[in-house]
Amino acid sequence: MRFALSSLCGVLLACATAQASAASGDLAGAADLAKANGCYSCHAAAEKIVGPSFVSVAEKYAGDKDASASLAQSIQMGSKGKWGRAAMPAHPSLSPGDVTLLANWVLAARP
Incomplete structure (x- = not known):
């Protein structure tokens, strides 16, 4: 029983780590997506352009569930x-997945 429980904990930890890594990898790719779509023409990480x-x-959006x-x-x-x-100009050519990725990336920005 102890072995099964420890194996299960190891599997759960590996899955959680893989999910966190995939999420952070997606957010890392969002910077390239932002550059490719001209976001940096009007925005910067920490200063107003x-x-x-x-x-x-x-x-501004911290704590807003929507x-x-x-x-x-x-x-x-x-x-x-x-x-x-x-x-802000529209970006109608972006897929819904890319738009959501960019939104989540911006919301994860930290000073």
């Missing part, structure tokens, strides 16, 4: 007036 920094966006969906919609459809007069 034309649009807010990714850190500022993450701070943050990922809301931000994904802004990325896909564009937005106006959330951060001043500059409008």
